[in-house]
Each structure stands twice: as C-alpha cells, then as structure tokens.
Amino acid sequence: MSTKKQHYIPRMLLKRFTTFHIPMRKQLIYQYDKEKSIELLIDVYKICRKNNLYEIKDESGTISDTEINLIEKGFSRLEFVWDKIIDKIEQGKNINTDDRCMLGILLVLQLMRMPEIMKFTSEWLYNEFADIGKTLTRNEADRYMKLASFVWGDVKPETNWILNILLENILAGKDVVIYHSDSDFILNGSRPVLCLKFFETDNIGNWLLPITKNYCIGLADEGTTLYKNLDKNLTHFINMHNFQNEGRFIYGSESILNRIEE
Numbered sequence: 456m457s458t459k460k461q462h463y464i465p466r467m468l469l470k471r472f473t474t475f476h477i478p479m480r481k482q483l484i485y486q487y488d489k490e491k492s493i494e495l496l497i498d499v500y501k502i503c504r505k506n507n508l509y510e511i512k513d514e515s516g517t518i519s520d521t522e523i524n525l526i527e528k529g530f531s532r533l534e535f536v537w538d539k540i541i542d543k544i545e546q547g548k549n550i551n552t553d554d555r556c557m558l559g560i561l562l563v564l565q566l567m568r569m570p571e572i573m574k575f576t577s578e579w580l581y582n583e584f585a586d587i588g589k590t591l592t593r594n595e596a597d598r599y600m601k602l603a604s605f606v607w608g609d610v611k612p613e614t615n616w617i618l619n620i621l622l623e624n625i626l627a628g629k630d631v632v633i634y635h636s637d638s639d640f641i642l643n644g645s646r647p648v649l650c651l652k653f654f655e656t657d658n659i660g661n662w663l664l665p666i667t668k669n670y671c672i673g674l675a676d677e678g679t680t681l682y683k684n685l686d687k688n689l690t691h692f693i694n695m696h697n698f699q700n701e702g703r704f705i706y707g708s709e710s711i712l713n714r715i716e717e
Contacts, residue, residue: 460504463505468565468666474708573601577597604617629675641705
C-alpha cells in the first residue's frame, strides 16, 4: 500500500519551524493564509502534502506493485541523512565536505520536488517529445519525469540525469553556506527555495532555503566561509521575499500575523 499523503516539504524540515509544544503531542506550526489573511496553529503532518504525489502510475493510472512507495522510500533515506546533518548544525558541531555536498543536494531536490516544478518538468518532457515528432501521453510524460528526477536506486542521487543537469547548473562553482540569524526565518509553503534573480551581496547569495527557524542554507562562490551570521535587517529581507513570493501559505515558529501588524 502506498503512503497516500506524501509531503513535498519533508516533516524533518517542518518540525524545525514548530512553536513550543507539549512533548509527545502534535507538533504545531503557525500557518498564515495570504488569501484570507487568517492564521492558525496546525499539525505539521497536515500541511505541505498531496495524495500520491510521487507515485509512478501506468497508463491506466494504476500504481504497480513493484513501484509503490519507490520514490517516497528514496526520499526517506535521504531525509534521514539530512536530518542528522541539520542536527549537527543546530548543536554547533562540525560538518564535513560530504555533509556540505549533501546540503547542496537538499537545496536542489527541495526545488525539484515541489508540485509546481514537477508539473513544469512533465510539461517540458511532453513538449520536447512533440517537437521531435514522437508521441508521448501526459501520463507517460509524468512517469518519465518522476523516473528521471527521483529514482536512483543504489547509486548516488546526483547520477540521475534531470537532477544532475540542475546540480551542474545551480551548484557549479558554488559552495553551500550556512546562514545563522537570531531572528526567525519563515518558510514559503509553495516555494521554500528562494531564488533572488540578479541579486547578490557579500552577505547572501541567489539561492536560499531556510532549514530551521534560525538557520538558512544558500550558495556562494567556491572558497566562501561555511558559516555566516545575518543581522535582523537581512533576515527581514529574506522573509519579505519569501512572503511576497508565489504561494498561499506561509509557515513559521512565531506568529506571522503579529509580524505583519508590527
């Protein structure tokens, strides 16, 4: 049986934006609805998920027995690794070169696994086949998109061809930088990876992904120091762009509504 409700922002990230909660009870996060200007506290299990998002279906729309949870299990293995690395960051422990590389893969995969991007990639494959005179159904395009993006078996994720293209284009000549702030970051529920086109300062790069309420990863030129501190103004700048980006829901460990009113 498939894991029907599949998270496109993993709970291992969402839990790091939760507000104070009673141990052994639900982990609650502030969710602000931009359309309705309403905020509520909600269980992280119930957000940023979609039914059978990563399941690979045949032409009849059926999930084959051999492919049930195939992608979900692959993400689970990676999320276990990422979770341990982020634990080390929050605990002030050293991370090695492999850890830094894995954070780069986290940023790129978090960009790719969003429903909006998956739909775009599927459409791209469909149109590419049409341009060369080959017939490809919408369902086949969706299937090929998932296989070429998220299925890597026993090899490293970066060997998968669509993922590898993005890794080469986004990470080439860059190093992951870990930004720390005493102020809290917010998370965009539709576009958690922020792309600041044509903008770069000595302090922050173009691609950013908040990974905890006080840590954000980004990309900078090779040789850049691993850790950088951000002041309140730069944190507010990142949050402002995350809030103004596409997407209805914004998440945080503190009331987003209170911040808007302030």
